[in-house]
Amino acid sequence: MKDLKKLGIVVFFTLLVYIGVEPYAHSVMHKHVEGHNFKYPDLKPIAAKGNPETGKALAAACMGCHSIKSQGVPAPMDPVSASGAYGVNPPDLSLIGALLDEKYLAHFLKDPVHTAIVAHKFKDRAYPMPPMATDDQSAADLVAYFKSIAPKEVKPKEAYEFACGRCHEMRYAKWTQIGEVPKTKKNIQTGADLAKLKFNEKLAEYKGNMVKYLGKLPPDLSIIVRARSEEFLETFVEDPQSQLPGTGMPRVGLSKEGYEKVFAYLEEVGDPSKPKREKVGPIVLLYMVVFAFLAYLWYKHQWKDLH
Amino acid sequence: MAHFDPNARPFSHKWMNERLAVDTLQKVLSTEYWIPKNINFLWAMGMILAATFGILLISGIFLLMYYIPDTKQAFDSVNYTVMSEVGYGWLWRHMHGVAASVVFLIIYIHMFTGIYYGSYKKGREMIWLSGMLLFVTFSAEAFSGYMLPWGQMSYWAGMVITNLFSLGSLDFQGLVEWIRGDYVPGQAFLNRFFMLHVLLMPLIIMALIVLHFGTLRIPHVNNQDGEEIDFDAEAQKWKAGLRKESKVIPFNPVFLSKDVFVMSIYFIIYFYLVFYHFEFAMDPVNFDPANPLKTPPHIYPEWYFLWSYEILRPFPKDPGLVAFGFAQVIFFLLPFLDRSPNVAPASRRKPFRCWFWILLVDMIVLTIMGKVPPVGVYTTIGTVAAWVFILLWVTLPIVTKLEKPVRRSK
Structure with a gap:
């Protein structure tokens, strides 16, 4: 019993230190940002009912810059030239209806700069994406079209590539801003891998254009799930300015489900041991509990006639 | 002159005894190493520390097989190679990281137990002093290890702590540069802290652990009442079969059985942390690669250094x-x-x-x-x-x- 009281004191002070330096200190260091569950309450609901057929006709204007690969529309330029022209490679629009919030997308088509919250970065230059819808009706039509071509199921990796992958590298998944690192072979005589060198040259050029456009190179997201809390990531993606005022990162406008897909991929790459931990953990703990039980029997046996 | 029986079979008990005095060794080190009976679970912290050091050593050896002490590769060798490519690399890393944090908790419990029961007095001064040397070397070991993943906190903690050696207004920049081997933490810095972490400090720690055990031998372990025990007399009672009357117990198996039980409880908690709650021991900031151009908004050491930092x-x-x-x-x-x-x-x-x-x-x-x-x-x-x-x-x-x-x- 006396031992238990002492254990209680040790546990009490240990927890006090833990709560002080972990949850408490972090709550002081990191400001709390209230998330809105990807509902974008600052944007007014769009009442107009969209017609996908009208939208399809309107979408022809998009194809000057964007590809829609699922509909057989190729990209007008390769990623590096596109980054030279616009700063970053414009996204493929195949998944846009599946991953972005409807209301956000409609507003974005009408007023891209303010909907993406990037006005502070485009005071004296034009945002490469011009307004594509003049009124609620045409915005709703475009949204309806993109929804109509959206696939039912989007893989987490695809969600990442669409939403993050044109600015953020993910080297642990061999992903670069201009696509996957190609499998190449070096010349066994010279030791040089020309194809790889060429790819790296293109990548460097793309990054150079992007730095000119954004001011800095966006971070690699390989292990961002370990470097930032879940809460931070969620509220940051929902509204980057809420966590990092002045950042060049646009509000991407993901829907809740879209974000969950992206996050699933970040976690898959950044914390690959999670499924193994969940499998091995219980076995090790069970082993230790059995060990403790046997140790207890031994202890009781050794100490039974000592007092 | 020692006597060697020419007929003893090689490696038989007798043969070994004549050469290594195994019976005497066993008595001195375990079966007749006397520990007071009047103790509680806090007396098991020493063994828990030894076991945790063992975990750190073994997991460290596995990590060392893949770690690359190069400022360009260190981060990825830890965060990618060990975590994604090496089978159970994540387990060794999380065990190493959690043990490095938990070992200080146990050190502090061990220290405060010593202070509470007055275990540093009247002949036990050397126990305390050798223990404090272990605290200092463990601190150096922890700090040098923290440099190795070459994340933001490694870099900036390395910057801040080595800056202390400019000794304030004395402005010994030369000393700081000598320690870093460069004007700022860089390749030379990483290499020397790597050496300290995997060779010099562990060697010193192991020597000090032996010394620390040695210092216990003559004054003996303290007990819950600080009572001065005549260990020889009490040992005689034990050997005479007076288990109840004797105030002492042999280290092996009686004291050990309690130690192992306490240790097993500790290991349940430890492995729970390793599998389900390791984040506390691995600061998120250190998962951003070292960037000399970007100072993190908050620079702080690991929790066990915070009191002296403050x-x-x-x-x-x-x-x-x-x-x-x-x-x-x-x-x-x-x-x-x-x-x-x-x-x-x-x-x-x-x-x-x-x-x-x-x-x-x-x-x-x-x-x-x-x-x-x-x-x-x-x-x-x-x-x-x-x-x-x-x-x-x-x-x-x-x-x-x-x-x-x-x-x-x-």
């Missing part, structure tokens, strides 16, 4: 360094600053009892204040706590002088 922080530069230096050495002087002849638990030593609990709470306050940003009320609390720490140690000789002799309870 003694540095609230003061101006030079007095801060003096206070920091004071905090680093003052624990060494404990056996000499405590002027009371009593070896007894703090609960029976009147003014010292208060001193003990104030010290404990003060160090926890310092620890928490060391992590939160030094603004507003936190600065005030931190400054007060730092002064309390200094005053506690200044007044310790007086506090212990005032103490009356403790009457032994039966």
Whole structure:
């Protein structure tokens, strides 16, 4: 019993230190940002009912810059030239209806700069994406079209590539801003891998254009799930300015489900041991509990006639 | 002249005994190494520390097989190679990281147990001093290890801590550069901290662990009442079969059985942390690669250094360094600053009892204040706590002088 009281004191002070330096200190260091569950309450609901057929006709204007690969529309330029022209490679629009919030997308088509919250970065230059819808009706039509071509199921990796992958590298998944690192072979005589060198040259050029456009190179997201809390990531993606005022990162406008897909991929790459931990953990703990039980029997046996 | 039986079979008991005195060794080190019976679970912390050091050593050896001490590759060798490509690399890393944090918790429990029961006095001074040397070398080991993943916190903690060696207004930049091998932390810095972490410090630690065990031998382990035991007489009783009457028990198997039980409980908690709650031991900031162009908004050491960091922080530069230096050495002087002849638990030593609990709470306050940003009320609390720490140690000789002799309870 006396031992238990002492254990209680040790546990009490240990927890006090833990709560002080972990949850408490972090709550002081990191400001709390209230998330809105990807509902974008600052944007007014769009009442107009969209017609996908009208939208399809309107979408022809998009194809000057964007590809829609699922509909057989190729990209007008390769990623590096596109980054030279616009700063970053414009996204493929195949998944846009599946991953972005409807209301956000409609507003974005009408007023891209303010909907993406990037006005502070485009005071004296034009945002490469011009307004594509003049009124609620045409915005709703475009949204309806993109929804109509959206696939039912989007893989987490695809969600990442669409939403993050044109600015953020993910080297642990061999992903670069201009696509996957190609499998190449070096010349066994010279030791040089020309194809790889060429790819790296293109990548460097793309990054150079992007730095000119954004001011800095966006971070690699390989292990961002370990470097930032879940809460931070969620509220940051929902509204980057809420966590990092002045950042060049646009509000991407993901829907809740879209974000969950992206996050699933970040976690898959950044914390690959999670499924193994969940499998091995219980076995090790069970082993230790059995060990403790046997140790207890031994202890009781050794100490039974000592007092 | 020793006698060697020519007929003894090689490696038989007799053969070994003649050459290595295995029977004597076994007696001296285990079956007739006497430990007081009057102890509680806190007496198992030493063995828990030894076991945790073992975990750190073994997991460290596995990590060493894949770690690359190169400023360009170190981060990915830890975060990608070990975590994704090496089978169970994540397990070794999380075991290493969690053990590195938990080992300090146990060290502090072990230290405060020693302070509470007066286990540093009357012949036990060398136990305390060798233990403090272990604390210092473990700190150096932890700090050098923290540099290795070459993340943001590695880099900037390395910057801040090596800067301390400019010794404030003395401005010994040359010394700082000599330690870093460069103007800023770089390849030379990483290489030398790598060497310290995987070779020099572990060697010193292992030597000190042997010394620490050795220092226990003559004064023997203390007990819950600080009672002076005649170990020879009590050992005779035990050997005569008076298990109940004897005040001592042999290390093996009796003391060991309790140690192993306590250790098994510890391991349940430890492995729970390894699998389900390892984040506390691995700061998120260190998962951003080192970037000399971007200072993190908050730079703080791992939790076990926070109390001494907070003694540095609230003061101006030079007095801060003096206070920091004071905090680093003052624990060494404990056996000499405590002027009371009593070896007894703090609960029976009147003014010292208060001193003990104030010290404990003060160090926890310092620890928490060391992590939160030094603004507003936190600065005030931190400054007060730092002064309390200094005053506690200044007044310790007086506090212990005032103490009356403790009457032994039966």
